[in-house]
Every structure is written in C-alpha cells, then in structure tokens.
Amino acid sequence: MSDLIPIVSVAEAALSEEKAALSGLNAVLSEAELTAIDREISHVPYRSAAAIDALKIVQSHRGWVSDENLRAIAHHLEMSAAELEGIATFYNLIFRRPVGNKVILLCNSISCWIKGCDNLQKKVSEQLGVDLGQTTPDNRYTLLPVTCLGACDKAPVMMVGDDLHEDVTEQAVQTLFGDHGGGGE
C-alpha cells in the first residue's frame, strides 16, 4: 500500500514539472512574435487555425523553426506539438532546419528543364560548393529546388532571396556567386 504513495507523488511531480516546462515555453517566443501571433488568432475561429501563420511569423524572426520554437507555438495555440509538426513539415517553405541568409529557389519544372536548369543547378552547386538542400559553410546561401515560378517565358529562372532572376545563364551564375569562396574549388 505504502508503495503507492511515492508513485502518486512522482506522477504529481512529473505533472507539475511539465506545467512548469510549458509555462517556461511562453518565454521562448519574443513579445513581438507573440503579439503578431495573437493578431492572427483574433482573425480565426479557434487558436490552432492560426498554425501556419504562427509558424511563418516565428520563421520571419528567426529564419527557421526549431523544435523548441515549435513546442512553444503549439503550446500557445493549444494544440499538440505532434499535430503542429505534421503541419510544419507539410509545407516546403516552412524550414525545420536552419537555412542560410538567403535561400536560392531554383525552378526545376518543365519549361526551365527544357532550357537547361539541370546544368544550371550543377553550376550553382559547383560555385557554392553545396548540393540541393544544403547550406554554404559561411551560412550565406541555402540551395533548394522549387516548383514552376510562373516565369516560364523567361526560363530558366531562380530566386535568390526575394529577387527573381530570369533567363539565367551559367555566366550569370558565375557573376552572381563568383566572389563566393564557398569551397567550390
């Protein structure tokens, strides 16, 4: 009988520990992030409906969404971290790993493929020393493939950060990333 007592207290202790950890989670997100998230919450019928916006807000402040951030967002939205993770990993523009200062989105859809995006990608990779999905060691660039960018008449195209580059040639890649000592040599 007496054995049960410690078990109960262990459970209680675990519970209050979890509570403490959860309330600590609030401190993970900044005031600015929470304010922006709360604004989104005010537009939707229930808190978890702001999930994607909340992920984007945190990402816009930090560049990506870490496990700790994800748990904090889930807590704030009153949803499980597992469910939020399912949402976060569904969308290709929510980054669950750190990315460089600028993300390169290289279109590899059909019209750009016809116009040689495969060779272009090789050139970018060579110039920066990274494969698709990788970040340069100096953290300047992350190289990712992307779906048709709606500029097929200017194929091949890519975005570097917010800028769209059209009719991209290998020469243009050289000029754009030429000064980058990404370890390509």
Add this chain to the structure above:
Amino acid sequence: MSLDRPLTRNVRPDRSPTDLAAYEANGGYRGLHGAIGKLTPSDCLQILKNSNLRGRGGAGFPTGMKWSFVPMDNPSGGHKYLICNADEMEPGTFKDRLLMECDPHQLIEGMILSAYTIQADVAYIFIRAEYIKATQLLREAIAACHDKGYLGKNILGTDYSLEMHVHVSAGRYICGEETALISALEGKRANPRAKPPFPQVSGLWGRPTIVNNVETLCNVHHIIERGADWFQSLGLTADAGTKMYGVSGRVKNPGCWELPIGTPVREILEDYAGGMEDGYQLRGFLPGGGSTDFLTTEHLDLAMDYDTIGKAGSRMGTGTMIILDDKTCPVGFVKNLVEFFARESCGFCTPCRDGLPWCAQVLDDIEQGRGLQEDMDTLARQVEFIGAMGNTHCALAPGAMEPLASGMKYFREDFQRHIDGAGCPWCDGGIH
C-alpha cells in the same frame, strides 16, 4: 475591327504596375459604381450566367453556374466567403502573375463585384509566397480601396460591406486544388476534401465559399459593366471572352498574350511566339500546363478553346502551352513532369502516394538505360489505374497521367529506342 483586350488594357510594355489613379483614369471602378446598390445580386448573377464565362483555373467550369449553388438566404447571418486562387504553380503556367503584377486593381474590382453577387462579406486572395511583388501591390491596392470606400463597411454608402485579405501560402502545389486551399486557409495540412459537400455550400469554416482563379475574377467587372452579349462576341468559337495564352519552350519569342478565345494554336505559336527557335523543330505541345495531354503537329489548326481541345483528346487547361522540340527527349520531358507530381502528392491516397513514385522510377530506369520491355506494360497499367477519375481523392494524380499516357501514345518509338538501345539517344547527343 480593333482587338478588344479588356484584361490587358492596363498592361504597359515595361510591365510597371497600374495604380489606383491610373486605373480609374482608364475607366476603372466604373463597373463597381454601376453595380453596387444599382443592380441586385441576382441581376449580376444572371449577367454572369448569360456571358458563358468559364473558369480559367484549368477545368473550365461555367462560373455563373458555380455561383448559383451558393445559398442566397442567409438567416443565421453567418459569413460567406470568396477566395481568389492565386497559387499559380501548374508547371508551365505564367499568366496570373502578369495580371496581378501589372493591374492589381482589376482583380480587386472583379473580386468586389463577385463577392457582391454571391453576397460574401469576407474575401481572401490566396497567393503563393514567391509572388512577393504581387502580394505587396495587392495589399497596397486593398488599402487604397479602403480609403476610397470601395472596401470595408457600407461600400459606396450602401448596406453592402466587404473585408478583403491577402493570405500568403507556405508552399506546395496541392494548395491550388480548391478544397486543399481551404484546408490550408484553415491552418491545416493541405489535404483535399471529399465532395460533396461542395464548397459553395460548406467550404471555409463550414460556410458557403466560392474559389475562383485570378483570370476568371479579372473578367467579372468587365462583363457586368459591358454585358453578356459583348463578352460572348469576343470569342471566335463557341466559348466566350478572351484568354491569356502563353507559350514557353524553344520558341523565338516565349510570352503571354491576351487573345480572343478560340484563336488557332498555329496563330499563337507562329504569330505571337514567333515560331520555333532556329535549329529546333516542333514535335508536340502540352496545350495548357503540365497536367494536360500532348498534342502534336497534326493539331496546329485547332482552335484553342475548351471543347475543341477536349475533343482532340487533351484539355485547354490553363491555356499556357509548353513546347516539346526535336532536341529534347520526350522520355526526359515526361519524367520531369511525373517526378514533379510524385513530389507534390499530398500523400492522402495510395494510388497517388505510391503509384506516382513508381511511375517516376520506371521512367528513370528507361531514361537511364535500365528499361525493360515489360516496363511499358507497367506504365500502361498505372496510367489506367491512376488515370481513372474516382480512383484517387483529387485530380492531381489523374492529371499526372495525362502527359504520361499521351507521351507514350505519340512518342512510343522514342520510349522503345531507349529500351532497345539501353540509353537515352538525346543524352548521348549531349543535351538531356
């Protein structure tokens, strides 16, 4: 007869955006002034129905009919929604970007009149994140309309009110499917939903919702202002209006042009796209984006409209053609598309989630010289199974089968050469 090009009349050669003042100076918001409080919503709906406007997002569903399923008695007073689908990710499609970047107010005026017609009180523009300039222009345009009293409470002093928001997506092609888009707007994974219930009755947050393509909505205020007969008269064939047509691939002058709907393929290709690049020959084309069936040189004199292209065994889709030339490998071409669709599957249903990667793998084997004769049968079986509407939860997977099935039909001997020669004849030539 001068060409009437309502959708691109404010598009400047340098593609700089038209602001509110310039838009109004050129007759903009006249449709709004003429309709809100002067025509009833059912007047507007009737004009739309008579106009025979068909959805420009790919399926060509009659817009007026779609709207007529929205319940007009709203005893609970709950929200009704209008959503503009500005996700434009169909491979080879580049028309909505142009409309939004060059003339954002045209879309907004169209949306206000569309929302008025179905009596929606909230409107969203669901736009892909990469369209940064369009997002900014649309936000500015919405703010300018608020200041003018074209949006917000009691528009033009009437009792009609409308709020409009721009929602920037977090990525994934499937978000363009209208029920998946609604899931995404609700903050969930963008899995498509079973129909019925149709969004017109139960869409966003379970409320009546209409989803329309950018180009569709851009037509609306012109139709309401100038009438159904005018709109009908623009088309060259049974279809009505103009269409944003595009050509990409190895042509001299790739681009996007507004032309009367029903313009022959050859005219678009030769007169506007300037014909093939020197040294390249036309072998085939997808008429309207990556999920439409190949047509070939024998189809050049067909009219680009929904029914004509449909009868030829393809779909007009988005109206933006992708050209297959003789120096590009048809197997590689199809492989690029099938790999795309496999990557973009939302994973909800098995034929798509497992079948598309299988097809992509078989195509890769053939392209890399590991193809076996029975691979052709495997692909044919997959096409039959995945391609049948109803075997999958949405149209992504059947769409993926369109270029594959028609590619195997028209370019069978090229597939065979890969298998017989254990390699890609084009790769050896150094291109793909």
